[in-house]
Amino acid sequence: MRGVAAFCVFLCHYFYTCFVIAVGWGSEGSNYHFLKLPFIRLFYSGPPMVCIFFVISGYALSLKPLKIIHSVSSPTSSSTISSAAHGEKQQEHNDYSKLLDTLSSLVFRRGLRLFLPPAISTFLIVLLLRLGVYEWNRSFASDAEFLRNVQEIHYTRFDSATEQFVDWGYAVLNFVHLWDWDAFAGSTGIDVHLWTIPVEFRASMVLFLTILGTARLKPGVRMGVVMAWCGFAFLWERWEMCLFWMGMVLAEGDVVREMEVKQEKGREEGGLSERRGGGGVLPIVEPTAVAMTGDVMLMPQQRPHKSRRHPQPHPGATAQGVSSDMYIVGSEDEASHSSTYPHSSNNLSSTSSRRRSGSAPLLSTTPSISYPFYESRQARPSATTSLLPPSPPGHAILPTILLTISLYLLSQPDINSHLTPGWITLTSLIPPWWTEHYRFYQSIGAVIFVYAVSRYSSSAPTAVASSTMTAPIFSSYFNPRTFFESSVAQYLGKISFAIYLVHGPVLHTLGYTVMNFVWTQMTGTETDGQYIIGFLLASLLVVPMVVWVADVFWRGVDEPVVKFARRVEERVVVAGG
Template identity: 40%
Template sequence: MDGYAVSRASLSHEEKLSLIDDRSLSDVESESARIDFEGRFSTIQWASTAKSYCNGLRLSSWSSMILKTGMFLLPSFIQHRCARERFRTEKLHPTAYLDGMRGLAALFVFFCHYFYTAFRIAEGWGHDGANHEIWRLPFIRLLYSGPSMVCIFFVISGYALSLKPLKQTRSRSFDGFSKTMTSFVFRRFFRLYLPPLISTFGVLILLRFGIYEMTRDFANDRDYMHNVIEHHPVLEETLRKQLRHWMGEMYNFVHVWGWEKFGGATGYDVHLWTIPVEFRCSMILFLVMFGTARLRTGVRFVCIGLLMWFVLRSDKWEMFLFLWGMVLAELDLIRGAHEPNTAQSTSAPEPLLPLEKTPASVPERRKSCNFLWTFLSIPALYLMSEPDAGPDGNPGWEYLATYIPEWFSDKYRYYQMIGSIIFVFCTARSVSWQRFFNSGVVQYFGRISYAIYLMHGPVTHTVGYMVEEWAYDITGTEGSSYNCGAVLASMINIPLVIWAADVFWRAVDAPTVRFTKWLETKLSVED
């Protein structure tokens, strides 16, 4: 099945936006409905020639299948340009920058999980008077700060899931709102759980073929793993026991009855704990939207504000971020950020003040507003750079830690949470940031973001560990030699994960979107 076969014409803008997520990172999900990936990368002429040549030959079924499989395994940015004009441009919807932001967040989560086995990345710069490496500095550490990216996932998810329903409630289209919400509630489970169901079953298959056994010793060897030793999936004695174990893990994966930390995490991929969090918060967000749909705007903001205080005081930071995503979506609707007259460019909507529309022909004001919101995003990025090991012992952060409430349990998430909200708020008003997140490469990562989230664990624990062992055997595992080995392995493993995510996106992620929509159509009553 080709992931790029989805037709954009069959989906409204809000429906496309509702499919994005995190996944992560989350939150992290893939906007797999927007799959016609064109106009981003240069044409690979040899691939086009090879495809035309293969189509012109009379081949046996086996040869044809092998050739088609080989073409499918090519990265999508090569395939999609094989028979297209070279520099075809594509209009982006007004919130496309959120796709790019989510894509980079998924990539940085992968970097976090990849490098924390080798390096102590949780401590900040100058932790306890040491650790003065440049990569620990604020802003730079965001390149591998997984928890900060998870916060970004949740804000974007709240925004994406709220935008269309809020637009309908504000226009008093309550029949459309009801239809949208029933569709969202029905599809959310399948959208979030079908891809990881398939990816973890793939892990089961690899386990039974002994692929994970080939790297088990390496995965637990302290000569190679200088920091975190991740859980390596367990091989059961028989296939029947393995299937029972997997089914039990998947049953627990649908973790809706509790709020335990990392609740629902599965031993087949420990990184997927955010998926149950996404589902649980999504359902509560839908309930909130139902309950406040007929309220006046001001009253709705008051109710949401009180609810946000309640969930934050209850130490539910993830739900707090979802609700803030809802608030940011309505603020954008109020200021007309998604109206056609402000959103028809391929780059980004014009910067606007929070609650007012910008008059036409005010380029100087637009320029100054862009500078203002871009400048204000800098302290937001600093807050997102809060060390994952906590603020204690870090210059500057020790002072800020005095303002973290005692009842807030995950101290390291407090400023990461605040920073992510401010950053998304500022980016919605900054043309400079939107232009960056709308760039071709960043948008590509947005498309495969959910697949990156699902694939980086299995790929790293199998082929990735083999590559790492080979690299460390070449360079050694002591001192600077160890660092060289890590860099050498990453030069192979990072592209490998991106390639696997690209294939999974087209083979699994996109078809599940089509399947879910088809299933809803078949099971729903006609209007």
């Protein structure tokens, strides 16, 4: 999901230089091109993707700390220690100590993870500028004949290299902007697209403080408190913080369900042990269907673990892990190595096929667990189907309804939604104090979208009772998770942060060069048809170039930065910390 969203952001910044894409279909009695219709416009819309990023980030950053918090009072964990009061207190102390260690690590490495790659990417821009590469297209970058809509800042070349690098240094210092909540505070003219990174950092710090402050609350109370804060943030138009907190709420719900599944599984295995040999004397052989691989798609991809009971991390996980995390997701350790996808429900066929093919889970780096939404009403699963009961008929109908609603809300036009058919009434309901109208429904849609997609199964089960085939058949024909779990989406997830960082300079150098050549030497721009054909021809080179440069940056910069942050932490923390 991250990778696809990052690619859509790139397309937004590519398309909006040439075409008016911010207005909706039918706005102001014109703009009737079908590409501006709801749903379709999401393929090249950037702002909705930012909202999705922030929900994902809140989920990923809070998942591991929340798992630790729940382990304090988990019956599963408490059964492994002495029942004496002293032993229970010692276990609780150890768990909270682990929580503090985790939060300390997240806070310490967050700045390095978020700010060091952009510092390197902008430094490379300065080098290209001094080498004269940016001068190739300086006149083109401001020529309205070619770039007919948005003409982005084309970084200025100073008279001396010293002035240039001093300006870069000041820009980097200003980029690490912590001191106010202006959405574009810290943004730099070196690459105007990077404004979300300071926002991500500030929101992450508040999220970590929230986790710490609510750590000792009961789960229901904690969720209520965070939901109240979401509402308070929404009233103050702090949409970014609201999305981070809603990601935490989704993670809390998943952790609660996971603990319930573990407890239920423990009771089932306990009963099986008593039937076989009593007291667990005889070994219990798990059914093959109990194999659970990660099915989530909000985090960077990892290969399935070889062991179910003691999963091993992906090669290089301690230093790299989810190195391809999106700029709003954070580093591999910030997104738990035991992540589970929100509200996912796995099945034997999907997990087994992924193990055989070696395809990577989309969020989790350790086994995830399906959630028994209908446990009390279904028969126990057989060893040939799934750990959990088959889903009841129609289980994909509600997610599909929610998905449709979320996609429509995400399609809110960035400009003049109050003049757009289908949005006039909805826009009138936006509170008058909201200055960025387009963020209102896009934020709501992002939360619903992440939740709705997560409610689909990875793929339709093959071994289920005939009475339960309605929903699996339906979801097999319309299952967004199949798309997000594809190899292309997984690859884009790996390089998503790099796509975000390099697509700007690639467009301003190689991209503008190709576009200029195609329009001036091949198609011309005299008619709209010539202009569009030239743009499409240029895209055949520009899009692959952005992906290739992003891949190089991911391998050469992004992954080493993750390892570097981990090494720095290991060297400076106190012994036993």
